[in-house]
Amino acid sequence: MTTRLTDRLREALDRETGQTIELLEVEAGGWKVTLGAAHVESLAVSAIQLRVEASAARVGISDARPERPVQVSDAAQRLANTATYLTEPLTVMEVDRLADEALVRSQRPEAAESDSDFRRYFEVRMTGDAAQLARYETNAAGRARIEFRLTRDVIERLVGDFVIALTPAATEERRFGGFRVV
Numbered sequence: 188m189t190t191r192l193t194d195r196l197r198e199a200l201d202r203e204t205g206q207t208i209e210l211l212e213v214e215a216g217g218w219k220v221t222l223g224a225a226h227v228e229s230l231a232v233s234a235i236q237l238r239v240e241a242s243a244a245r246v247g248i249s250d251a252r253p254e255r256p257v258q259v260s261d262a263a264q265r266l267a268n269t270a271t272y273l274t275e276p277l278t279v280m281e282v283d284r285l286a287d288e289a290l291v292r293s294q295r296p297e298a299a300e301s302d303s304d305f306r307r308y309f310e311v312r313m314t315g316d317a318a319q320l321a322r323y324e325t326n327a328a329g330r331a332r333i334e335f336r337l338t339r340d341v342i343e344r345l346v347g348d349f350v351i352a353l354t355p356a357a358t359e360e361r362r363f364g365g366f367r368v369v
Contacts, residue, residue: 192218192350193343200339203227217242220346224334233336239349240317257355259315263289266311266318266352270345275309289313302326309335318349 192215199213204227211222219242224235260282267277275293282289289312296308304327312319322335337345 231338233334236321238319259289262352269348
């Protein structure tokens with residue numbers, strides 16, 4: 188019996204509650220979830236990155252590319268349309284079809300009233316088989332990756348939305364990592 192990806196993630200987070208960890212990796216159903224530099228609490232997680240990618244086991248080849256890769260522009264738009272529960276809704280900012288990459292960011296970054304250069308925003312970098320969430324802060328001095336804090340429920344939902352966005356559209360019902368894609 189295969190365990191769903193979010194179930195495995197939940198179990199791993201339960202084991203790490205109260206801990207600060209450099210890297211948490213979970214695999215199930217041909218998908219791999221990585222949380223980087225995370226502090227795990229009973230209801231929330233603070234992390235520097237969340238990455239979901241198709242694992243080599245999912246596709247049966249060493250470079251972990253899906254046998255029918257998604258169009259990265261479609262995947263980015265699907266993610267922006269479904270991840271509306273974040274504090275800052277996402278929008279597709281850029282698509283590079285030649286490099287098979289897309290950039291999805293917060294539609295309206297968090298801004299400080301006292302500093303017109305200050306912004307905080309979510310950023311998702313996507314390829315045809317992976318999506319990575321990070322949070323950035325910009326000001327007059329430049330841009331830096333910062334920690335983000337999300338509830339465990341939101342992280343699980345986001346992982347599911349990443350999987351769905353990265354799954355090629357199909358007419359038949361298919362299951363990946365416990366998620367139904369039609």
